Amino acid sequence: MDRRFIVEKSKKQNEDVKYPERQFYFPAQIVETFIAKGESHSARPLNRQFILSILAGAFVTFGAIFSVLIALGVETQGIHNLLAGIGFVTGYAIVFISGAILFTEVNVLLPTYILQRKFWIPKNILKFWVVCYLGNVIGALLVGALVVASGSLPPEFYSELTTYTEHKMKFLSNGTLGWFQILVSGIIANWLIGMAAFLATAARDLTGKVLATTLPVIIFVAGNFQHSVANMGYFSTSFIHGSEYSWIEFLFFNLVPASIGNLIGGGILVALTFTYAFKEEIDVNRLPKEEAK
Amino acid sequence: MDRRFIVEKSKKQNEDVKYPERQFYFPAQIVETFIAKGESHSARPLNRQFILSILAGAFVTFGAIFSVLIALGVETQGIHNLLAGIGFVTGYAIVFISGAILFTEVNVLLPTYILQRKFWIPKNILKFWVVCYLGNVIGALLVGALVVASGSLPPEFYSELTTYTEHKMKFLSNGTLGWFQILVSGIIANWLIGMAAFLATAARDLTGKVLATTLPVIIFVAGNFQHSVANMGYFSTSFIHGSEYSWIEFLFFNLVPASIGNLIGGGILVALTFTYAFKEEIDVNRLPKEEAK
Amino acid sequence: MDRRFIVEKSKKQNEDVKYPERQFYFPAQIVETFIAKGESHSARPLNRQFILSILAGAFVTFGAIFSVLIALGVETQGIHNLLAGIGFVTGYAIVFISGAILFTEVNVLLPTYILQRKFWIPKNILKFWVVCYLGNVIGALLVGALVVASGSLPPEFYSELTTYTEHKMKFLSNGTLGWFQILVSGIIANWLIGMAAFLATAARDLTGKVLATTLPVIIFVAGNFQHSVANMGYFSTSFIHGSEYSWIEFLFFNLVPASIGNLIGGGILVALTFTYAFKEEIDVNRLPKEEAK
Amino acid sequence: MDRRFIVEKSKKQNEDVKYPERQFYFPAQIVETFIAKGESHSARPLNRQFILSILAGAFVTFGAIFSVLIALGVETQGIHNLLAGIGFVTGYAIVFISGAILFTEVNVLLPTYILQRKFWIPKNILKFWVVCYLGNVIGALLVGALVVASGSLPPEFYSELTTYTEHKMKFLSNGTLGWFQILVSGIIANWLIGMAAFLATAARDLTGKVLATTLPVIIFVAGNFQHSVANMGYFSTSFIHGSEYSWIEFLFFNLVPASIGNLIGGGILVALTFTYAFKEEIDVNRLPKEEAK
């Protein structure tokens, strides 16, 4: 057969070939979704914001508890890190799918939204930020209280939990340096959580969302980085059961620097970088209305 | 090349970019599905309700048995917890996909439905609740009886099962406190099972449904929380094979408080919270008719 | 901002929200598919039925062999059970996707079909049942013969296989009781295999089908329940390599009671229960024609 | 409420229920795809066939190397078998998705194509078969050479590789019997590889394709069956690094019988069986043109 003929025929046939549709969001579309979500979340009535924030704190605490439970007694450090990471993923995945509102996600949504505005931050945004933070704390306390009250977990759980809280508080002995180490650690943690929210938004089905959540979350857990809401979960359970640390110590030498770090990490390393990088492609007006939900 | 030109061109090109469709349900749509399902389940003829409830009890019992079988002899506590959790997931996933009717799912569906109604609970709802509970018990007994009669499981299974039942009954020695501990444990268990139903409804394909079921179920199993139907599965098999506990003990010092806790957890922590949080977006009339199935 | 206004706006916006389409079959649709498949399988020319039955017997035997190979030397009983289960899943998944015809699937398809008919079972159905059974036997023998002839498997495989066959034949020493134990075990096995076919039909893509097959199959393997075709696989390989048991023993004290149990389990616990439970919703005339394939 | 009314209403409602679309190919459609692919592959210019065959040989060799690397030092035989299988899957999955041309896949495509033709095999088909085989050899040598030249792999890799080649050559000591054992082993291997191609074609998305490839490939690796291209991968790397065997020994006492077995397995047990079984449903003219790619 003549080669030229084959090529001709092949070129012709190519026109029949379809381009299957993309089933994921491009980065610019993810940023648009963040903007829309930041706006719609802030506009919600306070009590709705509050209840969804409580749920997020609760689910992350369940994740923290599960993470301790499945790494219990695992001595090989790498496997321990991996299992702790997998355990934690469950909590975040539940948050992202159920519509619960997480401080560290909000740290990405709101700055992305604010970066689009010409004037300064409206008061309802700041109020939302505070409500969300308090809701997360209360959710963590609620689950901590229920779990301790249920008496269902073995003593090994609580001694392992103590090891976890000691890990998180080990910076106390480093003084001011330690305070800033936690802050830097918080920056990393929220960078990764922010990427989890980013990738989970890229996915258009549930399986993709869970997998997307897994990728960065598993890194931050294995690296023992400081995620304020996760720490709320560990410490609320630990305090209710009895802890060597005081609330004051936890608040000022862990939660405060971790939360500041989280704000910086989410705001600068996720919100700002992607907003800037895809500036020319972002146009929130083209986003389907329903995605603001 | 002129930068302004690039931006213009890029803005133009952006208009071609599609927004791939969402392939999961939003929370409000999940609540709408719960309402519709609660209504349609209650309206079914009694014998259909009953047979589907027997199947759910049976499948959860298969899950309980499998959970014991794959954790057999695993000494590292974390891995044991993880495997037991994975084992149990199989039972729930079969229930959710096959249309079988589970008491702890109903504890979420019915309150969600009831919260939409202006007047008090109609009698057919209460009847359905009872039928479902009894069906689950009978399904658990059926599988327990078949499994013991088949003589297929090794003696190690039954001694491990004894450890499980002892775990569930350890609260006996705590007296009244123990009774309430089980109740609280049941609240947590149904919160998580309810979230499994919630997330599984979010998923629109089978893989997503199984994965969604896994996330919360694996937590509640690892945490040894008290799920009434799972306990029916453990105890029915254990009783038929021979158990140190009496039916009375199991009934009054485990099943009753666990079931009450389950009702509270499902009704308040799932049905009420989400109904309230998404109140303004829930509108069961827009849900496609077929989803009531 | 005025709250009432927000609610109004929100109600309005909700109308834009889409309901992503369901990507799985409802139970009634699964039953309809069973009916249509039962009819179309029975109507096929005998030689096509036969060759597809040989393939099913072959694939299940490959699964049985793989199941032995990956559990080899695993001493923790739970992990052994899990691996054996995973191994077996491969065989079933190949059967369900390739269109091969398995006796234990037919035990669900045909009764479901028959339950729809007003008059008695036509002869071609009974003939199909026999052809399928014989085909499965021959497929198992074919793979057993090829594998032994290839000399590829290590001696450890064959000694482990002996342990498996002893497990399946241990009921010999129980006399008549043992015969009925196998029958009951066969009921459970086909209940679970039937559920595998049920769930695999619910799934609309390949990943879902594999996952759906996994859930119940992994339970029945871990529980050592008696699935006639799996036993054909174990014993055909074992006999060709050399076994302590005679064909007569295997036939009358294992295959016959297991097969009877399989028939009962598939016919009553899957076909009858679901046909009855979804009676009012089943209407085979609405099923897309192609699903009968 | 009146029961008859419910049934009426329910029948009515059923009409709204959709049948979600199938997202996998039926067996007959897979065979049609094989036919179209066999034709289009054969019609390609020789140099394109050649380069795609080199790639397939290369990717399978990467899979073989990875398979050795992740099973290194794993002493429990079952886990070793499982890991080796998983390792190998990577190579095949890359082949199937990248459009590379593998001898053992061609052993299924071409016979399926030929079985549709009324007259004898055209010369370009035989030429394609030879080109593909040589390309696979060269690809295996290329990767073997690069890997050895890179000096990246540890000495443990090469000693483990020696164990693998010894496993594949152990039949040498069985003389003529050994030669035929390899041939039979090759039949089994290509039956399973053929099924991998079969199932991967059933899947319509990438995840499904990878999973479908896994099912049969993992069996053939664990069973140590003789797949000619895999053996090219093992031996090319081994020869370049230094081997106890000569090229002659490998060629005549392994590659030749394995390849003959592969041809028989692919041609008869996959191509012929499915072509025959679905003869009445196969109609290549209805296949969408693009699937011939």
Next chain:
Amino acid sequence: MDRRFIVEKSKKQNEDVKYPERQFYFPAQIVETFIAKGESHSARPLNRQFILSILAGAFVTFGAIFSVLIALGVETQGIHNLLAGIGFVTGYAIVFISGAILFTEVNVLLPTYILQRKFWIPKNILKFWVVCYLGNVIGALLVGALVVASGSLPPEFYSELTTYTEHKMKFLSNGTLGWFQILVSGIIANWLIGMAAFLATAARDLTGKVLATTLPVIIFVAGNFQHSVANMGYFSTSFIHGSEYSWIEFLFFNLVPASIGNLIGGGILVALTFTYAFKEEIDVNRLPKEEAK
């Protein structure tokens, strides 16, 4: 019933059977996407290229760190290889989904684009290549600096990291041969990374993209091949914490040869081979505009 009638009927029914749509890209479509992406990336403003390159360097470094963390203390070599591979996948998957720009991906995109052009390489392409490389370096340094500053990782991490860097630098003692070994190792690494980009482009949803990324990445990590950006990640963290090597040594005896090898591997073994093999089918004008993003 008359056989001919059945066949007739069956042929008729077949016409109803649908061909479910393909949900993955054909190789030629992947190459077209590479061309379009290569063009659009090069046309981007410099600062956007730069920030996206910093992100890619950062994410790969997170992957490198995670890979060390989950393989920590795992003594079985195969399992260590597997876990290190899985760990690394997270970094690449985040890169591919987030739109970050990786040197080793660009090594495939740009040559593919250049191969389509009649005249020589325009200056903006070379500039982009340099910007991307520098951005990756800076991203690696940024994460390395943050992680060390956070003080979150245990001392075991840093001693394991030392082992990794020693592995990568062991070629120093081989002199010039060692330099070329690294180069060859870099060729292999970018061949595999290139295939990861290739397969990830084939997938149309997020789950498929992650899985597709996994297949080749896991091979290159297990094989300890030299990927310049991964090495940047290892060494940046190691240098900031304190390393036995000097920047000069790393630069000239690792990064330079690895990068040259990467360029060759990406350009020849992926870009050239596939461009050539699918030359007749590639037509960038038919690609949907949006895919250039």
